Amino acid sequence: MSSLTFSPRVPVIDANICVGNHNTGPSPCQTPTELLAEMDIFGVQRAVIYHAQGEHISPTDGNTMLANWLDKDGRLIPQWAVMPVEVSIKQIEDLYAQGKASSVRLHNTHGNLPFRPWGFDNLLSFLSEVEIPLWIPLVDVDLNDLAITLNSYPTIQTVLIGAHYTHNLAVRNLLLANSNTVLELSRYEPIGAVEDLVDEFGAERFIYGSWYPRYAMGPILFYLHHTRISEEDLALICGGNTERLLGLHRRDND
């Protein structure tokens, strides 16, 4: 049962936070210190962060700016934006060589190049080879392209983010079609859906993310703590799975 206040019972990693200012408006957090304070309000220990510039304008510039957001305690984990162009892939290759690329994300695949193997082979072949997981926003991708392309690169670990109830018909099929696909839950809230999906696919296929500042950090975290999933599964979804996907145990011990 709930109370009028909330704090999580398990360690939490928010797998989807945007930093920096969108050109549609400034972020509520202008510094890492402000973001960490916001995370503390909701009991979020660590967060996977990417830069708004990488989403809207330039992945390479956004990634450069993201470096300024990394805190000394390692609570903010960088996620690099990428595009299927040489300069972007080269940047990720360099970061990977330095041991700094634990995940990447791809935006705006509705744009100038369909998310099909013929357009993305250079990038997807590279990610397959080095085993870097790829975050993909569902709002940014044609679902048919997504299904076809994920089938063509079955070893890539993908995280589908921002599923809305209008994606409900597709979500289950996408999870069925590719066993290396994980669903981030920032906006996915048809009634009972999380429990049903965890029953069917196992908790390993789901991760908590807020997509802050698009959405507040607290509501989905609160939701996950008020389902009938076990405490072990809750811990996996709230942080354990993200830790595994990013190899954080391994990196923390390096």
Added chain:
Amino acid sequence: MIDGTKVIDFHGHVGRWERYGMTEVDNPEIMLSAMDAVGIDVACLFHIFHPDGTTGNDLTAKFVAQNPDRFVGFAYVSPTMPDRMIQELERAIDKLGFPAIKLYPPYTPWPFNEEPWHPIYEFAEERGLSIIFHTDHFKNNRPRYFEELAPQYPHVNFVSGHSGNVPEARAEAIAAAQKYPNVYLETCSTYRTPGVIEELVEKGGADRVLYGSDMPLMDPRPQIGKIITAQISLEAKRMALGGNAARLLKL
């Protein structure tokens, strides 16, 4: 019940949602399971898929009758069938016992301040009823229309469903609530923008905010999580979660 507060969800639906692949959700057991997991005592439900009103209202009554302590039905009518609109409202309120009205302008050709809607407002004015509207930034659904209607029908409580949903329309809803004591702000939305609940409470007033979920399209748990995790006072949470709704519905 949450910390002694009776929790009332002001926005829920009866009806099937197969269009989105939700084939099992028109089911009181599924709704009650989610409600019980978080302490929601009562959910207000309406059926908006039949313009005659009667078909949906009967389905709502049947749904509510299975758990009359947990569900409250709201009457639905549409001005696209004006000849039966008031007759159906009388039946739904007087015979089915529904305490409030739901209106859904996106399913009509008219903005909700236009003439075809006014017989409904006159009916509600005579009886001092609450009406919840779907509101957003599209022409038919603008919360700014409350600034015309609220002074014209002072005994009607006008509830802005979703509080306008997006910033531009939310500002209109808040402005109307600031000007008129009979305008209320309901909270459900998949746009869970940080600070929205705080904004509604600070600018509109804690006594005007109503928790709603849009169940079963959306689970009531993340939607109530917006209120519980908001940086507002405990008293404001109590009012939004149930105190204000109990006052409006005389529960």
